[in-house]
Amino acid sequence: xxxxxxxxxxxxxxxxxxxxxxxxxxxxxxxxxxxxxxxxxxxxxxxxxxxxxxxxxxxxxxxxxxxxxxxxxxxxxxxxxxxxxxxxxxxxxxxxxxxxxxxxxxxxxxxxxxxxxxxxxxxx
Numbered sequence: 001x002x003x004x005x006x007x008x009x010x011x012x013x014x015x016x017x018x019x020x021x022x023x024x025x026x027x028x029x030x031x032x033x034x035x036x037x038x039x040x041x042x043x044x045x046x047x048x049x050x051x052x053x054x055x056x057x058x059x060x061x062x063x064x065x066x067x068x069x070x071x072x073x074x075x076x077x078x079x080x081x082x083x084x085x086x087x088x089x090x091x092x093x094x095x096x097x098x099x100x101x102x103x104x105x106x107x108x109x110x111x112x113x114x115x116x117x118x119x120x121x122x123x124x
Contacts, residue, residue, distance in 0.1 A: 003022040003030070005019050005020060005021050005022070005032075006019075006020045006032060006045065007019050007020070008020070008045075011112060018034045018036070018037075018043060019034060019035070019036070020032035020033060020034055020043075020044075020045040021033060021034075021035055023044075028048060028049075028050060029046050029047070029048035029063070030046065030047045030048065031044060031045075031046050032044065032045040032046075032047075033045075040069070040071060040078070041068070041069045041070060041071055041078075042067070042068075042069050043066070043067070043068045043069075044066070044067045044068075045064075045065070045066055046063065046064075046065040046066075046067070047063065047064055047065075048062070048063040049061070049062050049063075052088065054088055054089075054090050055090070057090050057091075057092065058090070058091045058092075059088060059089050059090040059091050059094075060088070060089055060091070060094075061086065061087070061088050062086070062087040062088075062089075063084060063085070063086055063087075064084065064085045065082055065083070065084035065085075066082060066083050066084075067080060067081070067082040068080075068081055068082070069081075083115075085106065087102065
């Protein structure tokens with residue numbers, strides 16, 4: 001179950017599904033890849049968890065990262081872009097209520113309009 005495929009829609013006018021299949025584990029990170037993406041323009045999903053010391057106290061750090069490579073108009077020069085979400089929690093303060101609050105904050109701010117303004121330098 002943990003390594004099952006993950007299917008997510010993209011943001012096109014007519015959303016299309018992307019199936020991220022497990023391809024391997026590197027440095028304690030699970031790597032999944034959209035096998036339908038062109039070889040020269042890979043689309044990957046990375047998920048990782050690790051024990052961490054946060055402010056000198058025990059905790060955990062979690063990562064979700066999407067990487068997408070796009071070729072320049074020359075068809076040769078690759079541009080590898082990414083978006084990542086990091087979650088750090090102290091063991092002593094981890095509660096479902098706080099995790100739900102963070103999920104809501106992220107879900108509510110990461111709208112299409114916000115990301116479009118963010119990548120162009122907006123701070124608001």
